[in-house]
Amino acid sequence: MSNRYAVILAAGQGTRMKSKLYKVLHPVCGKPMVQHVVDQIEKLNIQEIVTIIGHGAEAVQLQLGEKSKYAFQEKQLGTAHAVMQAKEALDGKEGVTIVVCGDTPLIKAETIDALFKHHQEMSAKATVLTAVIDDPTGYGRIIRNKDGLVEKIVEHKDATEAERAVNEINTGTYCFDNRALFESLEHVSNENVQGEYYLPDVIEILKKQGEVVTAYKTEDFQETLGVNDRIALAEAEQIMRTRINKSHMKNGVSLIDPSNTYIDADVEIGQDTIIYPGTIIKGKTVIGEDCRIGPNTEIDSCHVGNVTVIRQSVAHQSSIGSHVNIGPFAHIRPASNIHDEVKVGNFVEIKKAEFGKGSKASHLSYIGDAEVGSNVNIGCGSITVNYDGKNKFLTKIEDDVFVGCNSNLVAPVIIGKGSYIAAGSTITKNVPSDALSIARARQVNKENYVQKLNLKK
Numbered sequence: 001m002s003n004r005y006a007v008i009l010a011a012g013q014g015t016r017m018k019s020k021l022y023k024v025l026h027p028v029c030g031k032p033m034v035q036h037v038v039d040q041i042e043k044l045n046i047q048e049i050v051t052i053i054g055h056g057a058e059a060v061q062l063q064l065g066e067k068s069k070y071a072f073q074e075k076q077l078g079t080a081h082a083v084m085q086a087k088e089a090l091d092g093k094e095g096v097t098i099v100v101c102g103d104t105p106l107i108k109a110e111t112i113d114a115l116f117k118h119h120q121e122m123s124a125k126a127t128v129l130t131a132v133i134d135d136p137t138g139y140g141r142i143i144r145n146k147d148g149l150v151e152k153i154v155e156h157k158d159a160t161e162a163e164r165a166v167n168e169i170n171t172g173t174y175c176f177d178n179r180a181l182f183e184s185l186e187h188v189s190n191e192n193v194q195g196e197y198y199l200p201d202v203i204e205i206l207k208k209q210g211e212v213v214t215a216y217k218t219e220d221f222q223e224t225l226g227v228n229d230r231i232a233l234a235e236a237e238q239i240m241r242t243r244i245n246k247s248h249m250k251n252g253v254s255l256i257d258p259s260n261t262y263i264d265a266d267v268e269i270g271q272d273t274i275i276y277p278g279t280i281i282k283g284k285t286v287i288g289e290d291c292r293i294g295p296n297t298e299i300d301s302c303h304v305g306n307v308t309v310i311r312q313s314v315a316h317q318s319s320i321g322s323h324v325n326i327g328p329f330a331h332i333r334p335a336s337n338i339h340d341e342v343k344v345g346n347f348v349e350i351k352k353a354e355f356g357k358g359s360k361a362s363h364l365s366y367i368g369d370a371e372v373g374s375n376v377n378i379g380c381g382s383i384t385v386n387y388d389g390k391n392k393f394l395t396k397i398e399d400d401v402f403v404g405c406n407s408n409l410v411a412p413v414i415i416g417k418g419s420y421i422a423a424g425s426t427i428t429k430n431v432p433s434d435a436l437s438i439a440r441a442r443q444v445n446k447e448n449y450v451q452k453l454n455l456k457k
Contacts, residue, residue, distance in 0.1 A: 003095030004046045004116060005178060007086045010034050010102030011054030011073040016229040022056030024102035025063060026233055029240045030264030030282050033227060034060060036105035036240075038067050043109035044116070047095070050086040051102070078196030079172075080188040087182055096120065097178045099199065103227045105236055106243075107173070111218050118216040119175040125211035126180070126203055128153065129173040131221040139169035140200065142215055150213040153200050168217065171224035174199065180206060240265065248275075261294075270306065288322065297327070305340065313344075321357075339374070353384075356399065368392075369411065373399035379423065381406040398433070 014023025024034035031039075034051070041049060049068040053060045054076055061070055071085035083099055090097060096119055098112060111129070119127035128150060130142045138156050141163050145151040153170050154163050184205040188197045203213055218224065227233050244265060245258040252271035255261045260277040268286045269275070276294030283301030287293065292309040299315045305322030313327035317334035326332065326344045333351035338344065342355055345362035353367050356374035361367060365378050369386040371394065372378070382403050384395040393411035397403070401415050404423030409415065416433035425439040 002120060003093065003178075004044065005090055005093065005095055005097040006041045006046050006049045007083055007090070007097060007099045008034065008037055008041075008049065008051045008068070008102050009079060009082050009099065010060055011052045011057075011076055011082055012103075013055035013076075014103070014228065017233070018230070022059060023227070025056060025059060026227070028105045028227075028233070028236050028265075029244060029262075031105075031266065032063055033105040033236075034102035035063060036265070037100060037102055037107065038064055040107060040109040040112060041098075041100070042067065044113055048089065050089045052082045052085050078190065078194070079199035080185055080197035080201060083181070083199060084185050084197075087185075090178060091182045093178050095178050097176050097181055098173070099176065100173045101226055104171075104173070104224060105227065106223045106225055106239055108223055111220075111223055114218075115173070115175050115216045118214070122214045123212060124175075124214045125177045125206045126150075126213045127175040128203065128213070128215045129171045129175075129224065130168050130215045130217045131171055131224050132168050132217065133221050134167065136164075136167045136169045141166040142168040142170055144168075144215070148214075150203065150207075150215050152207070153203055168215075170200065171218070172226065173224065176202070180211065283317075302332075333368075370395040370397065372397045373401065373417070375399055376401045376403070378403050379405035379407060382421075383408055385410040 010024045012023055017023050017026065025032045028036060038049065050071055051064060051068040052071050052073050054073040057072060069089055071089060073082050073085045096116060100107065115127060115129050128142065141154045141159055143151045143154055143163060143166065181202065184202040187205050188201045190197050206213055222239050225232065225236055227236050241262060244263050245255055245261060248263065248269050249255055253269045254274040257277040261275050262280045264282045266284045267281050270287060270289035272289055273287055273291040278296035279294035280298045285299050285302050287304040288306035290307045291304060296312045297310050301317045302315050302320060304320045307322055308320060308324040311327035313330040315332035318332050318336040320338045321340035323341045324338055329346045330344045331349040332338065333349065335352040336350045338355045339357040341358045343360040343362060344350060347364045348361045349366045351368040353370040353372060355372045356376060358374050359372050359376040361378035364381045366383040367378065368384055369392045370384045376397050382405065385408050386392050386395065395409050395411040395413055397415045398417035400418045403421045406424050407421045408426040410426065410428045413427055414430045416431050416435065418434045419431045420436045421427060422436065422438040425437060427437060427439055431437045
């Protein structure tokens with residue numbers, strides 16, 4: 001097998017997006033478009049990836065990191081000019097180079113691999129990835145000769161009526177013999193209305209040299225969709241979401257209403273988990289088997305164990321164990337670690353806290369900056385008072401503690417193992433193990449007091 005290289009075109013600003021965010025960094029199902037492209041290319045045996053950057057160069061490099069080398073295109077003077085920026089990295093190397101746009105997030109590794117293989121089987125110097133569509137208006141047409149090879153690529157505006165009737169179009173993705181590519185780029189002219197250097201001109205140069213130029217037709221035009229505006233971005237999102245949801249269902253996950261379920265590209269879900277409508281699962285979330293998620297639940301970058309239920313709740317950047325019951329209307333904030341067999345009930349908020357095995361906070365509580373042991377009961381309306389206006393402090397609740405309703409645990413404070421906190425207490429000092437702590441004013445009843453008030457009216 002020949003060496004394989006990839007050039008990703010990602011230098012454009014994307015003015016039609018009308019955005020401060022550079023085009024290729026717009027996310028589709030939680031991942032920037034250019035990242036989708038790189039991730040698919042990485043699945044193949046690629047020796048070197050070179051990303052052409054320009055607008056938003058630093059942001060693109062920050063996103064892709066060491067997955068790619070980079071070449072800077074100072075002025076955007078066309079696709080051929082963009083590829084020329086990779087000359088220093090790739091010129092003179094033996095092998096095959098794929099050129100793909102960074103705004104085609106739907107392209108699959110399988111299609112790229114098939115393009116490579118077709119190119120080599122045909123002993124071609126260039127291969128165009130094509131697709132057949134019902135309405136090819138605006139696309140360059142692929143005109144084949146009697147042998148099925150590419151005779152030429154004709155832009156819509158330049159095509160004759162007969163050529164416009166052809167519905168096989170150029171997708172803008174190509175394979176080239178690497179040496180032939182960079183030799184031909186030296187001869188590309190910018191003598192056109194836009195004054196730019198166009199990559200399809202390389203096809204014409206190779207044809208004139210008598211080289212083999214072929215085309216590989218993908219069966220799925222949607223894969224080749226280029227995103228140039230918000231309308232196309234929404235279309236790509238919908239296609240990707242459908243693809244993701246079908247993949248999970250094929251792997252044994254039940255989606256009650258796939259059209260109203262939103263799962264990011266890197267999410268993993270175990271068998272026999274059921275996802276209910278209105279659920280959003282984002283980031284690198286991993287959900288185990290036999291879980292029940294939703295309805296109307298948002299989970300972002302969490303690890304969820306097996307047989308856990310999360311209903312109408314929000315959880316971000318946290319670990320949630322197995323046999324856990326969360327919600328409805330709970331909020332698990334970042335850096336929380338919810339252990340197995342925990343119950344987090346309605347209107348409970350947990351932030352940056354360890355919550356031990358078998359412990360419960362059934363309703364209306366705030367647990368922040370805390371270490372909660374196992375088999376602890378947090379009564380309704382109880383909170384850890386963790387913030388003095390400047391600094392956060394730790395509350396430590398040891399195993400088997402019972403915290404009565406409407407209690408305030410003013411940090412820093414330690415509640416010893418097996419102790420009881422009386423309802424309505426405000427605890428400001430450490431509580432020994434197995435103690436009963438009461439911190440509230442003694443009740444005073446003033447009989448007939450209301451009658452005295454009425455006499456004064």
